[in-house]
């Protein structure tokens with residue numbers, strides 16, 4: 001029998017270890033070669049950035065040969081089209097787990113990132129909605145506030161993105177995205193509480209109702225927060241739910257501020273720059289991202305005042 005062994009070395013989160021961490025890790029899977037192409041999955045780990053992959057084929061007992069191949073990092077997922085009011089609805093409350101999102105919503109993106117980071121692509125079905133032509137069954141049967149995200153799990157609905165990311169992290173398999181260290185947990189609570197103030201300061205500035213100084217102070221808060229733990233470039237040192245709570249917003253704020261105000265949010269903020277660079281390497285997150293130009297176009301329509309006063 002011909003078997004193929006695929007191994008990787010790279011940055012990963014091992015689910016078997018309680019230590020939340022970004023470190024070099026190696027693992028391998030072996031399988032026989034069917035005629036069809038095969039997908040190598042590493043069940044005990046989530047690959048956080050591009051791994052070095054090695055493939056080795058063994059033909060019988062003695063012969064071994066290295067095989068070169070183009071291997072995609074992480075999971076390749078074909079994203080379903082957003083459901084409109086005229087689309088066929090999913091069979092609700094049939095025991096399946098579904099995450100209702102909008103591809104444009106940063107709150108929904110938080111939950112989507114957690115789903116991907118934990119390798120739950122097959123356990124949690126992604127159900128995108130078109131918010132401009134929202135299916136009526138969504139408000140009637142899923143979420144009476146008519147907002148995304150919502151999670152349908154065990155025939156119950158969970159809502160609110162910050163609650164949802166913690167729920168998914170605690171109630172599903174996959175690497176833990178929340179540290180055990182009490183000092184880190186305490187700081188995480190502070191940072192979760194700050195997300196609304198952060199977003200509000202920046203949105204007010206974009207709307208023309210706030211000041212650049214207040215928005216700058218919000219980014220300075222982030223810069224200071226990123227220096228609290230020295231064991232990594234993330235908010236709690238190692239990658240966690242806190243990074244996931246902020247990433248979808250910073251992903252939008254950065255290109256928009258640069259485009260309409262020529263304002264580089266990373267200027268004089270080296271930790272924020274390093275954090276963005278690290279987040280850019282995260283495959284689970286990257287699979288939820290949109291082209292920055294799309295964000296800029298959406299924000300230009302949403303915040304016309306700052307565009308007309310652009311420097």
Ligand SMILES: N[C@@H](CCC(=O)N[C@@H](CS)C(=O)NCC(=O)O)C(=O)O
Pocket residue numbers: 102104105106107108131146147148149159160161162
């Ligand atoms: N606090 C909520 C906010 C969710 C939210 O505002 N979602 C927006 C899309 S980004 C939405 O569904 N808006 C639809 C509406 O307000 O009708 C959360 O964190 O989940």
